[in-house]
Amino acid sequence: xxxxxxxxxxxxxxxxxxxxxxxxxxxxxxxxxxxxxxxxxxxxxxxxxxxxxxxxxxxxxxxxxxxxxxxxxxxxxxxxxxxxxxxxxxxxxxxxxxxxxxxxxxxxxxxxxxxxxxxxxxxxxxxxxxxxxxxxxxxxxxxxxxxxxxxxxxxxxxxxxxxxxxxxxxxxxxxxxxxxxxxxxxxxxxxxxxxxxxxxxxxxxxxxxxxxxxxxxxxxxxxxxxxxxxxxxxxxxxxxxxxxxxxxxxxxxxxxxxxxxxxxxxxxx
Numbered sequence: 001x002x003x004x005x006x007x008x009x010x011x012x013x014x015x016x017x018x019x020x021x022x023x024x025x026x027x028x029x030x031x032x033x034x035x036x037x038x039x040x041x042x043x044x045x046x047x048x049x050x051x052x053x054x055x056x057x058x059x060x061x062x063x064x065x066x067x068x069x070x071x072x073x074x075x076x077x078x079x080x081x082x083x084x085x086x087x088x089x090x091x092x093x094x095x096x097x098x099x100x101x102x103x104x105x106x107x108x109x110x111x112x113x114x115x116x117x118x119x120x121x122x123x124x125x126x127x128x129x130x131x132x133x134x135x136x137x138x139x140x141x142x143x144x145x146x147x148x149x150x151x152x153x154x155x156x157x158x159x160x161x162x163x164x165x166x167x168x169x170x171x172x173x174x175x176x177x178x179x180x181x182x183x184x185x186x187x188x189x190x191x192x193x194x195x196x197x198x199x200x201x202x203x204x205x206x207x208x209x210x211x212x213x214x215x216x217x218x219x220x221x222x223x224x225x226x227x228x229x230x231x232x233x234x235x236x237x238x239x240x241x242x243x244x245x246x247x248x249x250x251x252x253x254x255x256x257x258x259x260x261x262x263x264x265x266x267x268x269x
Contacts (some may be wrong), residue, residue: 008128009240038060073180073236115158173198212234
């Protein structure tokens, strides 16, 4: 079994980006620009535009997310090729990729309802207190509307729900990379394989993502523009993570090279 540390994965990503940073930056920028444009449609007041944005997110943004994973995964072995980003739209890949990404999004959304439920229980009291819809001018005015036990239970639901959502998000985080290896692997297998690969590593993966928080805060200062330059570093690191977890899964017999579209003996990063 291959061992890994956060420092090792990030070091490998930096080494790769010394040769491929600007092509990687442009690839990530392209996907970000399309995602931002779709988000602007969501921000509009028109119901049609909002519906259109939702359709664009499902039919274009989600496949592009898988394409971006394929782009950074391929960059490890070959010169950057922007056509890889759009590979989910070619041949017969599109349908299976969209289906897998939609189900991934659906499961994460459903789990997200758990922490939200704590807030929904308190919603009538918040409305009655006159502090909704947007600003809580006097939080203490809300407390008399509920017994302390209700607040405690709702707070516990929110905290536990947040932990569960983060855990499930990590469990499904490798789906785009799995689809990059084999777009035809199937919805159930892609989700299941991501869960299997991340099992036992979720805390370490969370700490890996958390290790970028300093850079994210710093990059957010100039109107968030710095995040554009940070994105290749994060994506390259996640690609390195996937390669290691994939190798461990192959060595442990949790999957076989054929279902990932790999040569029979390709079980090393």
